[in-house]
Amino acid sequence: MFTAKWNKQFVIKILIVLAVFILTIFFTGLSDSSNSICKNIFKNIRGEVLPDTNIVLITISGNDIAQLGGWPLKRSYYALLINELNKYGVKKIGIEVFFSGSNSIQTMYDHLLISQINAAAPVILSSVPGNMFIKNNFYASDVIEFPSLKERDSSLVTGHLGFLEKGIIPLRVNGERSFSAQVAGSEGVNELKVNITSSWKSFHQYELLEFFSLVKESSPGLQQLHGKIILIGVSDEKYTKKLSSSFDASLPGIAFHAFAVSNLLQRNGHDESLFSFSILFHLLLLVFLLFLFEKRTLLRTYLITAVFTFVLSIEFIFFGFLNYELHFASFFLPFLSLFILDIFFSVLERNLLFETTISEAEALKHLLAKKEHEFVELIKKSDSSSLKEKENLKEKIELLQKEIARQEKQEQNELPYSPKADEKVNENFCGILYRSKVMREVVSFIIKAAPTNETVLILGESGTGKELVAKALHQNSKRKDAPFIAVNCGALSETLLESELFGHVKGAFTGAAADKMGRFEAADKGTIFLDEIGETSENFQVKLLRILQIGEFEKVGSAKTFRVDVRIIAATNKKLDQLVKEKKFREDLFYRLNVFPIQLPPLRERKEDIPAIVEGIISQNSLLTGLSKAAMEILLQHNWRGNVRELESALKRAFVFANAEQRTVLQLADLPEELIKEKRLHYEELVLDALRQKQFSHSAFSEIAAELEVNRTLISENFRGCCFKLLVKNNFDLEETINEIAATDDGKVLEKVRAKLETLLSNIREDAVKTNSNDFKTVKQKLQSKYKNLPKKFHPYLDEVIKHYLT
Structure with a gap:
């Protein structure tokens, strides 16, 4: 079944990825927009590449x-401009303005303009092609309109301003060279795909009136125009075609042609020679990734990430720095569709697995209900039987109780654990996982103590996470970039401990063949963590005290004094104050260490942290998704004398067993045998859960009784007893009890529960008042009907409710 499903999913992925790939090839609108997005991203990552500095723009603005x-503008202004530019010895002038047919006023200036053009450096005028098309592998146009000045002087040099979509400029149309090719003096190839490498503001430029003003002032800065290529054109959007680029929302025509000139001069126009090859390359990559996505190994994610990063890097280099035009859409869009499909099928599989688990759990629950029914019937039969018959039934009842308990355990073992809505959120501080208030206070203390250089003493039982706290103190201190060195003092003898911490010189003792750096020296400017400090000798404590006081020590076998700047964090599972009284630990050292004491509570005193720790440890195992409710309940019940270390060891053992069984959820069978104990059946919890599912409707009691095949009274009395139990537990706080029973924020459900609870309590209160007595025994005797059908386990809670109303 799973193989067939896997093959079906794989075929679907192939078909969809292939369909998206074909769409990107044949639907130019989709591919163009996608390619444009990729180009913009790559260009912005790469940053601006400045155009040729020999190009200077003189723009005609709206103000001009x-x-x-x-x-x-009158052509006399152009004549004046060319004349002034010629004085500065410019190399070439390109006028990106089309001079159409002259009117009578303009005609009188044509001869002046032509004379200035002929007297100046080479001047390129603009021509305008009509509709362009390819004929015999060359660009052609139905017509090319030349400037009116050329009718008077055919020797004037012109270049066409035409360009196609995607920024392509035909370098020749009907034999007429392009404006940019004429200005750059480049024969070039058949076409140029313009590469806009920066904002057009990066060109050195003047506005027309600004230039005339600088000429009038004889500005020395204009001397820099010598040998430059000058492009003259309109920048006002009203009078020029508006374009855009990765760097400018608005790009005037003169800027577009300026970049074309720069591309021809620097030979950095877009190269489309690898465009078709990139499509084939992307297809091969997608085939490889399709098979890679189907691998269910630990390396799968790393391999996919590596391939994607490799492609991204290669294409960034080829486009951003080598100027090759690539078909980005043919890879990134199919890859995105493959990634989304993979997530979709993973979620689908999880949902199917969850639905299967729920179905199995429902079957178990129904079986459990039948066992409960048998149990109730036996109890009833036992109540009405003779003494001899009771003895015969006793064994059956006990056997059925055990079977019910096992069945309940199995039911809980099949359902995955998930935190309740009202449970506190898991918190993670530098690897310290917690939910409890006491650990929140510990973390708060760490945050306050960390920035200081004072010594910290961490107290707590073995396995409570003292080294984690020490690392958190270091990571949040000013020394976080310096070394953190941890030493277990209890694991070394006195001689070895001194050598380990202070170092030794060659020949200090037998086997000291070379000088050795000590841990204190290695931790200079950083932090040293001394675990099990209570196990050290008095001689060592003296030396440690000296370091704490003045930061000095001698290596074993040396008289030379070394100085270090180290923050000391010590830890112990012993009561140092008691050791001081017993003269087993130096009092002066104790006070030096005890500047900032941190008391870590044992895990058994903060069991609400267990789900956070368990989920954190499980998240480190990529093959597991969680654990069952029954397993979590066992973990919560255990006392954990070894604290977090014991819990971690138990889970690591469970990982091995779960992985061996190819299960993604830890179950009871995976846990150590000493943790697993028989669980008692709580019938009222099943009833309460069923009522919650039916939102405490009026018919809920009858429906549940029918489903469980039991008497309606049994359901209602278990609910009544549960209400009494929770009311006493919550110290007669009505609102808190209602919220716990309802287990929802739904206002309608809360009102139903409130009505039922108030009815139960008002009946007791009214009947108690009718007895006209404040003596509990007397009142209880008169209210025996309230106890009649109520399960005996709830009788003590009803006692407390009656006493509450009597007082």
């Missing part, structure tokens, strides 16, 4: 046009 009498 307004100041000089409107558009079109």
Whole structure:
């Protein structure tokens, strides 16, 4: 079944990825927009690449046009501009303005303009092609419109301003070279795909009136125009075609042609020679990734990430630095669809597994209900039987009780554990996992003590996480970038401990063949953690005290004094104050260490942290998704004398067993035998859970009784007893009891529970008042009907409710 499903999913992935790949090839709108997004991202990551610094722009702005009498400008201004530029010895002038047919006013300036053009450095005028198309592998146009000035002087040099979609400029159309090719003096190839490498503001530029003003002032800065290529054009959006780029939302035509000139001069236009090859390369990569996505190994994620990063890096280099045009959409869109499909099928499989688990749990629950029914019938039969018959039934009842308990355990063992809505959120501070208030206070203390250089003494039983606290103190201190050295003092003899901590010189003792650096020296400027400090000798304590006082020590076998700057964090599972009284630990050292004491509570005193710790440890195992409710309940019940270390060891053992069985959820069978104990059946919990599912409706009691095949009274009395029990537990706080019974925020459900609870309590209160007595025994005797059908385990709780109303 699973193999067939796997093959079906694989075929679906292949078909969808192939469909997306084909769409990116044949639907140009989709591929163009996707390619454009990728290009913009890559260009912004790479940053701007400055255009050729020999290009200078003189732009005609909206203000220039307004100041000089409107558009079109008189040609005398162009003549004056060319004349002034010629004085500065510019190399070439390109006028990206089309001079259309002259009117009578303009005609009088045509001869002046032509004379200035002929007298100046090479000047390129603009021509305009009509509809462009490819004919015999060359670009052609139905017509090319030349400037009116060329009718008067055919020797004037022109270049066409035409360009196609995607920023492609045909370098020749009907034999007419492009404006950019004429300015750059480049024959080039058939076409140029313009590569806009920066904001157009990066060109050195002047506005027209600004330039005339600088000329009038004889600005020395204009001397830099010598030998430069000057491009003249309109920058106002009203009078030029508006374009855009990765760096500019608005790009005037003059800027577009300026980048084209720069591309031709620097030979950095977009190269499309690898465009088709990139499509084939992407197809092969996608085939490889399709098979890689189906692998269910630990390396799967790393391999996919590595391949994706490799492709991303290669394409970034080829596009961003080598200027190759690539078909990005043919890889990234199919890869995205493959990634989404993988997530979708993973979620689908998890849901199917969950639904299967729930179905199995329902079957177990129904079986459990039948056993309960048999149990109740035996109890009833026992109540009405003779003494001899009771003895015969006793064995059957005990056997059925055990079977019910096992069945309940199995039911809980099949359901995955998940935290309740009202449970506290797991918190993680530098690897310290917790939920409890006491650990929150510990973390708060760590945050306060960490920035200081004072000594910290961590107290707590073995396995409570003292080294984790020490690391947290280091990581949140000013010394976090310096070494953190941990030493277990209890694991070494006095001689070895001194050698380990202080170091030794060659020949200090037998076997000391070379000088050795000690842990204190290695931890200089950082933190040293001395675990089990209570196990050290008095001689060692003296030396440690000296380091604490003045930061000095001598290596074993040496008289030379070394100085270090180290923060000391000590820890012990012993009561140092008691050891001081017994003269087994130096009092002065104790006070030096005890500047910031941190008391870590044992795990058995903060069991609410267990789910956080368990979930944190399980998350480190990629093959597991969680554990069953029964397993979590066992973990919560255990006393954990070995604290977190014991819990971690138990879970590691469980990982091995669960992995061997190829299960993703830890179950009771995976836990050590000493943890697993028989669990008692709590019938009222099953009843309460069923009522919650039916939202405490009016017919809920009858429906549940029918489903469990039991008497309605049994259901209602278990609910009544549960209400009394929770009311006493919550110290007669009505609102808290209602919330616990309902286990929801639904206002309607809360009101139903409130009505039922108030009815139960008002009946008791009214009947107690009717007795006209404050004596509990007397009242209880008169209220025996309240106890009649109530299970005996709830009788003590009803006693407390009656006493509460009597007082």
